[in-house]
Amino acid sequence: MVKEIEKTGIPVVHICTVVPISLTVGANRIVPAVAIPHPLGNPDLAPDEEKKLRRKIVEQAFKALTTPVTDQQVFEWN
């Protein structure tokens, strides 16, 4: 899905838990997520802490979208 959209010239950042799959399939901007059932959250954290974590991941996604890339790149945040 990432590639079909990116093909049209719209940059896509893929936030996903299983980074190797994203790399194999061919996403160019990848931000690792937390866990499969809660990629942008962590139920063990207090609600406001959890939201901060989500904000951090999304900030990283913004960074990926504004970073020129020539090849596949993983934007780590932790």
Place this chain on the structure above:
Amino acid sequence: MTKKFRLVHYINQFYAGIGGEDKADVKPFAKDGVVGPGMAFKNALGDDSEIVGTVVCGDTYFNENLESAQKEVLAMIKQYEPDLVIAGPAFNAGRYGMACGAVATEVMAQLHIPAVTGMYEENPGLDMYRKDAYIVATRNSAIGMRKAVPVMAKLALKLLHGEEVSPDADHYFVRHRKNFTAEKRGSARAVDMLVKKLKGEDFKTEYPMPAFDNVEPAPALKDLSKAKIALVTSGGIVPKGNPDHIESSSASKYGSYDISDVKTLTEETYETAHGGYDPAYANENPNRVLPLDVIRDAQAAGEIGSLHDHFYATVGNGTSVANAKKYASEIAEKLRADGVDAVILTST
């Protein structure tokens, strides 16, 4: 003197020197001895085998009269009482590939002798006939003849002598699945592979991933604060009740949902339709999959220009690559039409 193996060669009108497309409706005929590329095969095969006859058929005739042409060609091949048949190679010629594949497959099924042909990987004849025929990988045009002939001849000789052949060693496309008994059970083989991988040694997977074509990265956003961002997910986030009935696996559709007046996703309003992970966390707080709450915060802070008024969702659980491509290409069309500058796509 020992008896020579008898071979028959199947070629089309072009390689028989009759003509091109204008002669593609030539009916099948047989000629004793070698014709055209048969000479190269004769040289490569050596002394213990002989091409006793060549059967020629126009590509159009063969494909337009598939059943009868197949029968006629097979009867002509049979009269030579061959031990093996070579067809083509067809390179990337579609009709010729279909003919070579059909001839090779029929020869193996009806005459119970091996048949070898050659094709380029995208030849439609390959997908049709690869399960049965021995199809050697060739280049996409006749320029590859010089390389293809020795490989095909070597495979033919091995088959004639009853030697063991394999797709790797003999450069033919994998045929039907072959059952075998491994010495070690699957878990032990997997651990062996893992240990090799950890040591940085070469290992061979038993389940190769399909090849994916990569896409050129799109240019980065110049100014995030003016950009229109859209959210897309394969994590199955849908309005509560799943109004479009997106399936929990092998999704046959995607949904488009208006969020222009939505600030955050709650347990009461949204849920996941995904059947491939424990839905408890996503149902409790759908922002964990589709981070609308923090995007709205970023929007309020002026960090991003705007958020697209719809998000798109499907369930990425056993969904075929072809379907995923189809949905995404439709979604991309809509995003472009709506002037979206960048996409955040979340996957579980």
